[in-house]
Amino acid sequence: MVTPKITHTRTLILGGGITGLATAYALEELGCRDYLLLEAKDHLGGLCATTYVNGYHFDYGGHLLHLHSQLGKTLVKKLLGKNLAQHTRHAWVYSNGMHVPYPFQTNLWALHPELRALCVEELKQLQNMPAAPEHFEDWCIRSFGYALYEAFFRPYNEKLWGRPLRELTCEWCGPFVPAPQRGEMLQSATQKPAAPQGYNATFYYPRHGGCGALVEALAAHVKNTRTNAPVTRLNLAAKTAWINDRETVTFEQLVSTIPLPQLVNLLQGHDELKRAALQLEAQPITVYHLAIAREVPHFSWIYFPDAAQPFYRVGMQNSFDPGSVPEKDTSLFYIELPGLPPHTPETEEKIWNGLHQKGLVDSDDVKLFSAWQTLPYAYVIFNQARSQVVPALLAALEKENCFCVGRYGRWEYSFIDKSLTQAWDLAGKLTTL
Ligand SMILES: Cc1cc2nc3c(=O)[nH]c(=O)nc-3n(C[C@H](O)[C@H](O)[C@H](O)COP(=O)(O)OP(=O)(O)OC[C@H]3O[C@@H](n4cnc5c(N)ncnc54)[C@H](O)[C@@H]3O)c2cc1C
Structure with a gap:
């Protein structure tokens, strides 16, 4: 009989995405080398990895660097050095035949005159927001008025x-929905804003890779990492993890x-936590990458609210x-579709027709390349139960010395910048325990 291999480490990190890697890096920086990072896949990076196929490369949808924290900025600049460029966003919304710069709500000048007049009228009558809006629909209507709500x-x-948006809370909106x-929205009915607005008006991105x-x-x-090492079981009382149900750490x-x-779900026991976690939901998305043999005028990304198109956002990598x-005179689009549509020629045709429309x-564009990606957990659903x-889950886990970080670890809506700050804060805390 083969004796199972047993390893011991002070800090075990589950997941080799940006948050796990940043936690390991922060521990290294703090002089704590006694950690082990386990990643289920054969490569590191999680949703921040870049995929290379036939001379093309692409992210899991566009992964742009919105660096708002001082730590995030300093760290990314230190890590990427000269391989970092800053860009100005060129984004808009295609809606009901209109072509409105993003954010929609501060570009009322670009709306059809009738819709603009209606939006202005409603904005003038807006009441102050109640302390706690009931749900996301309520928040939108009270923030922007009914006409803007219906238009976008x-x-x-x-x-x-x-x-339906009544099923979502508005806890996640924070900086993400400007x-x-x-007064600013009303002014935008007659005057174009002087500069792009919102948390992503400019962004950073690596020059290469x-x-x-x-x-x-x-x-x-980060030295102590293992790939192809999915954790399949956990016993928090015994502080033991199983890799592939064979090896223990x-x-x-x-x-x-x-x-x-x-x-x-990996925990042994803890049935009450498992029952509670059944209430957590996520919206999966599918990304279709498409290259054509023509360089269209550049844009960063475009939002598509119309039900006629199967995609909600298209970016130009x-x-x-x-x-x-690999060649000039090419456009590489990342096309994001809600849910899990089948990866079939029929879906591709719907996408092509939508882009054509x-x-x-x-119609005479030549398709050079396409690839599919599925993101099963892309967007955490902020349903009523989540709050x-x-x-409760995070507190119960922390009592057992299990700390959750990152967008999916904390089951939230957040970006790379927050992964980095959370990782740093946590590493500091871990060294004091
Ligand atoms: C469509 C989309 C677009 C986005 N765009 C941006 C953007 O432009 N800018 C931005 O800053 N952020 C963006 N984000 C958010 C960003 O992707 C996340 O904040 C970030 O990637 C989270 O990293 P993470 O390491 O926490 O999680 P993940 O990247 O999900 O990493 C978790 C890792 O854990 C591994 N794992 C899972 N189960 C196990 C197991 N049992 N054992 C071992 N390993 C396991 C997974 O394989 C994965 O590698 C976007 C997200 C989505 C969905």
Whole structure:
């Protein structure tokens, strides 16, 4: 009989995405070398990895660097050095035949005159927001008025989230849905804003290597990693993890960056936590990457609220990443579809027709390349249960020295910048325990 291999580490990190890697890097920087990072896949990076196929490369949808924290900025600049460029967003919304710069709500000048007049009228009558809006629909209507809600916020968000907006809370909106002052929105009816607005008005991106360049730069500082090492079972009382149900690792502290419901399902016992986690939901998405033999005028990304198109957002990878295509005179689009449509020629045709209808491809354009990606957990659903269940789960896990970080670890809506700050904060805390 083969004796199972047993390893011991002080800090076990689950998941080798950007959050797990950043936690390991922060521990290294703090002089704590007694950690082990386990990644289920055969490569590191999680959703921040970049995929290379036939001379093209692409991310899991566009993964742009929105660096708002000082730590995020300093760290990414240190890691990428000269391999980092800053870009200005060129994004808009295609809606009901209109072509409105993003954010929609501060570009009322671009609306059809009748719709603009209606939006202005409603904005003038807006009441102050109640302390706690009931749900996302309520928040949108009270922030922007009914006409703007119907023109953009409802159709776009229902398409993305796949449910009525009354089923979502507005806890996630924070910086992600710009809610400018009413005066600013009204002014935009007659005057174009002087500069692009919102949390992503400018963004950073590696000059070479896609978002994966950041993963590689981080990984270069992180020694104790194992890929092809899925954790399949966990016993928090015995502080033991099983890799592939065969090998065991004992630990003192556990850091989890894997999706919170998945983590809870790995636990031995803890039936009450498992029952609670059943209430957590995610919206999966599918990304279709398409290259055509023509360089269309550059844009960063475009939102598509209309139900007629199967996609909700299309980005142009080579607009901010020229090396993502092997030849000039090429456009590489990442096309994001809600849910899990089948990867079939019929879906491809619907996508092509949608792009054609919106003028992004011509009938005589030649398709050079395409690839599919599926993101089963892409967007955490902020349902009513989440606001109770997530804090309760995180608190219960922390009592057992299990700390969750990252967008999926904490089951939230957040970006790379927050992964980095959370990882740093947690590493500091772990060294004091
Ligand atoms: C469509 C889309 C677009 C986005 N665009 C941006 C953007 O432009 N800018 C931005 O800053 N952020 C963006 N984000 C958010 C960003 O992807 C996340 O914040 C970030 O990638 C989270 O990293 P993570 O390491 O926490 O999780 P993940 O990347 O999900 O990594 C978790 C890792 O855990 C591994 N794992 C899972 N289960 C196990 C197991 N049992 N054992 C071992 N390993 C396991 C997985 O394989 C994975 O590698 C976007 C997200 C989506 C969905």
